[in-house]
Amino acid sequence: ADPDFTAALWRTGQWTVMVVGGALLLSIPVAMILNTDFYGRGIARVIIMLPWAVSLTMTAVVWRWALSGESGMLNSALIGLGLIDHNIQWLASAETAFPMQVLIGILVTVPFTTTIFLGGLSSIPDDLYEAAALEGATPLQQFREITFPLLKPFINIAIVLNTIYVFNSFPIIWVMTQGGPANSTDILVTHLYKLAFRIGKLGEASAVSLVMFAILLVFTMIYVRLAMREQRA
8 A cells, every 4th residue: 555645544534533523622612602692792703703704725824824934923922922932843844733734724613613503502492401500400510411412413413514524625734734744744635636736646546536535425424314313303
């Protein structure tokens, strides 16, 4: 087997699990906060959704500039705060480039995931929480016994949709590092692009695309099954 393909496949798994998992962990508390009634909730919702409205390519370009080793805003801010004493080449090493890309992937996935969870939370009757409060249930117990079970179908849908979306996500990796340095941040979709349009190995590229199609087909079938189950419920 091609070692570059194997590495890209493994990294795609890491990329997908970390971005989808991180987005889920952040989106649930964010959605719960935005679902409560407070002054400025409408503005807060708009701010949370803004990254979703911006082109992913444009977002990646901005982050590439912010993470620049010499003139990047992140280095300037960290030096100003006294947290580091020299510029860090964030995108020049796999040890820092890939984690940064994962972090950005999480940030741009949170708005969509939060929207799904807000829809789920708004469908939960307030009467359930009022009855639980009268019974003396703590907020944690209310989350465990009411919110989480009723939100579970929406969590399942979010996992499947985000997996399809993140697995196939090209701009963040490509715009920021083009899979470098030395292919160390390549995922399947960037590996496929290089094979087809840089090296010209169309046969290998077709094989990679078939593998990607098969993986995505599995998740699409899972999504359809979950959606049908939700309709029956």
